[in-house]
Amino acid sequence: MVTALLLIDIQNDYFPNGAMELVSPVEAGNNATKLLEKFRKSNLPIIHIQHISMHPGATFFLPDTYGAEIHPCVAPAAGEVFFQKNFPNSFRGTPLLEHLKESKITTLVIAGMMTHMCIDTTTRAAADLGFSCVLAHDACATKELSFNGSLVAAEDVQLAYLAGLNGLFAQVKSTEEVANDL
Helix, strand or coil: CEEEEEEECCEHHHCCCCCCCCECHHHHHHHHHHHHHHHHHCCCCEEEEEECCCCCCCCCCCCCCHHHCECHHHCCCCCCEEEEECCCCCCCCCCHHHHHHHCCEEEEEEEEECHHHHHHHHHHHHHHCCCEEEEEEEEEEECCEEECCEEECHHHHHHHHHHHHECCCEEEECHHHHHHHC
16 A cells, blocks of 8 residues: 655645635645655655646636745655646546556545645545545635625635545545554
């Protein structure tokens, strides 16, 4: 069993003064940094995912912008795997699945942004593809949403998505719990 860290979309546009600022991105980024350091010290595989928006009218993660760059807190080191994607699902249109199979990776520790979009979509896809997933809940961030005139607080969005993923799709744990399990 090979475990890899999958860091999804921890990019500048999600941080303070970014084009799509999330709630508590610095805290989530700091926890992602802790996981990254643990994986590096343990010489375990690390995969960075960067979202580049290609659809007309996109307002963030625009190609060749500072906002689309990986945030310095989890900047890839030489030799670490890096893939770009254009959709919420990190498997769609990328060589991620082939890389995981070739590397005999069976378990993914997932951290990143936005919980309700790319984290949810990628975690469900990974589970459907047969991977065991561990989601570091405090190394993820999201934002408030609205539906039909009702506002849903970011904390409620986060809890709802984590609750929906926990069990069937992933083991949802804290950064500390994940690090202690490695």
